[in-house]
Amino acid sequence: MLCDATYINVWYSNVPHPKLVEYKKDQRWVVKSDDYFIFPGGGTQFKNGVNFYIESIEKTLPVIEWGKKTRVILDVGCGVASFGGALLDRNVITMSFAPKDEHEAQIQFALERGIPATLSVIGTQRLTFPDNSFDMIHCARCRVHWDGDGGKPLMELNRILRPGGYFIWSATPVYKDDEKHQNVWKSMVALSESICWSIVAKTYASDMHIGLVVFQKPISSSCYQNRKENSPPLCDLSSRPNNHSWYVPLDSCLVPIVGDSNKWPSLWPERLSDKPQSLSSEPDAEETFKGDTTHWSALVSEVYIGGLDINWSSVRNVIDMNAGYGGFGAALINLPLWVMNVVPVHEPDTLSVIFDRGLIGTYHDWCESFNTYPRTFDLLHSSFLLGNLTKRCDIIEVAAEMDRIARPGGYLLVQDSMEIIAKMKPILKSLHWSVNVHQDQFLVGKKGFWRPDK
Template identity: 40%
Template sequence: MKPSSPTAAVGTALHLVKTPNFVKFAAVALLSLSVALLFYHHPSFPSAAFSAFTFASLNSTSIAANTTSIASNSSSPSSAILKVKKLPPPPPSVAQRTGIVDENGAMTEDFDVGEFDPSLMEELRDLKGGAEETEKRNEPEIVKYGKFKPCDESKIDYIPCLDSFERHCPDSTLVCIIPMPNGYQKSLPWPRSRDELWLHNVPDTRLVQDQGSQYSMSVKDDKISFQDGGSDQYLNLVSQMVPEIDFGHQTRIALDIGSGIGSFAASLFKYNVVTLSIGTKDVHKNQIQFALERGLPAMVAGFGARRLPYASQAFDLIRCSGSGIDLTVDNGVLLLEVNRLLRAGRYFVWGGPQVDSNHERSLEDQWKEMEDLAARICWQLVKKEGNVGIWCKPLNNSCYLGREIGAQPPLCSSSEDPDNVWYVNMTACITPLPKDGNGGNVSVWPARLHSPPDRLQSIKMDAMISRKELMKAESRYWNEIIGSYVRAFHWKEQNFRNVLDMRAGFGGFAAALNDLELTSWVMNVVPVNGFNTLPVIYDRGLLGVMHDWCEPFDTYPRSYDLIHAAGLFSDERKRAKCNFSTILLEMDRMLRPGGTVYIRDTLAVIGEIHDVASAMGWVVMVHDTSEGPHASWKFLACEKRMP
């Protein structure tokens, strides 16, 4: 074999040096030697390096640069010094640009922000649940409630705001619990209560002693009994005089003014007619209390200067017995208020004149005055028999517009809202009828309960095109909820008769009670701080009234078996006019011993309601809604137990 030449050997060596493996080996060797020398000369290097890497956040490029620097100086170990570069400061943050996309799809900042309605923001919060967050931010200071004490015995029948003729509320509200009468017993169930009631449930029995025979009342043992008193014969007479009245179909909602103890209303219930009995507190003594105790719809009303708190064209039939009420005085302002309340094309029944206590006017004079005023407001006398007269209100404005110039009473101004009723004075003018006939064109009962009325489109509220859907959705919602209450809480077995809905909306709660065949009547309350849905409630064939819940309600203590409030307290918290204890103490005044309260509201207010209700002595239970335990709403089932 021929030995290789020196040149070839050198070439082979150079070739090996240039191979990748050799380069890697050399690099690793140099790096290892550099690190060893560094640890030998600088023992504190590991901790310094860790600190530098941790807090200065050196990137991989800096590490490589420093390693290269150290390696290049490894030939002089004594001069090897670690040099850590300082990172440059971070660049200043740039605000993200926002704007409006123009017609070319590019972002532009050339736009103006116009004015906005703050109320729209509130509505948006309500839709998105923001109202609850606002409530949390504005949540008032937590108040600790001690147990409320009973009021003085003189307050047993206390109605805070009413005198004989007008509504006047005291400056201070009740801060005590109205006591119940000695010997009070749970009210008899309907329909038994229509014919008898417990004697001691009505503390003032002077009406029985003084005028019991007039009202067909008698006392036997511990009960007061009621006889028919001729009401059935009276209704038969009215039906024969004017068959078009058609009780239970064309006539569904009636008003009885100066009603006595509710005998007229009791008889009309047999015809499926719901009759609201109203009377003053002193002139008619406590007749309204007797009516309520019997399970009949009734309210105390002041016949003074202000409008009654009911919608225009609310009642299909209005009756005035004439006892103590003269509708023709003061330019006929009371009869003109009756005209506002009476539905177009429907009937007014006058029970006949009464002998004037001062003997200033004969019965004949009273009839003449009534007939004259009724003719001037375009009422047609349909029938007169004995001491009963029946008039019909016109269907449209043609008669009003055809009167002579300067005829009295005049038409009311077109700017006057006939449904504005809260603390609004009566005016001696004729309320004109809507040109489109709304209010007078309702369906017959029971179809009208679920037929969206025409006045649904004319009431003042936010929704413009989906009102019918809103009304139907509300009815479905309450039908489902009341159905669950009937199954879970056995509502039918509890015999609720007098029911109050404190925030009624379109009346869906009351409609559900009717659909599920509970033997109840419902007073639907429209709060003054909400949309005025009273016309819709009456057009559906339900009762209703407008009220401010920061003031006492116009009724006797112990009036209702069941009180319902959905969303009321969160609304009142936004208004911030009164505290929860004011409203709850009024609820306790109206609630019968043994009665029940159901409150549905947000978590933001349920806790405080629970505290006040417990301080009043109610038994309170918190329940989840159908949305489950994590929903933003709960409901309280409260019971005012008999002692």
């Protein structure tokens, strides 16, 4: 796991966006110092520093147990992701997200610091995560109108929040008593009650002028069935699309809690290797899962680490482009890096398994651009992805997207047939990558600092 990323400096020339420094100078989100940006751990809600804020949350609700029970978090409207960065040192992995807005490239700042983050927004479509996936969701003045559009934004959080999981809302309506804020609070309470969320903690820190409330999602559908009004209604699972939440409209209904989805995973780190609840019920599923874990553990230790031309000490963030059960990411867990596990939308849906293991990931179609800034990942990994993928789109387009995402000096590691490797090699060389092939199945490319002539 990464070291504490709260105070990591980044080169100004890599993210030349000084506007946020001036706009948020009183809150100390980010400060420019000579050739660097530094991140003091401040924020709109972090007046005494982000670590003090995180400790206050656990004191308010000790059952949260950072890094044990609570392992996988979604931070909505994350700013420069100081919340997620500080939690890395507590064995918590946070998927931080925000749109590109008037504050410029906040997600780019986060990725430059080595903090998990992605560009996204709660709008009209589902987030690209599976049902019942996050242990906790956090919003510190994230500017989302949760009661808008009939409450669909909050119902989307309900969809992806694990049964028994927590939503922490740190915002002015929690404590301000003027009519405007109280109307928002009353609307939020009514909406949360209609989806059977309970308030398990509410506090106000007068020294910081910060109020927060902790909601908890129910662990069964019994509350849904006992409501006086069936509003919002329960979703009809038989007619609900099951296609990776990819280009799917937001639900206006509640997803029932069925089967083992109400069981909390093992405590971290045991959940990384324990049988996931969402694993297929097919007779050989558990054996296949264990075999996959063993395979990746051996391949990473015997081949990837030390056996290829990769300087792993320079790698902080990785995209596994075809993650399967997350075995590659699990095998790297003791290195100081994090892995974005991507489940392609045309492959079997295994993303719930990845979240059950205490890892993070997303759905994606690699015939489209990935939601990140250019030059933001240190290593891209592809294992037997490109053969099927290039039946739908040109391998040149896929290679160009890899080049866009990879940081100069970063790596591409492809395991595939020699036919695919033979197609990739000249394309990468045309982009001035250095390329080597190992054991007739591994292509290792390193991106240079070349730029096209203007």
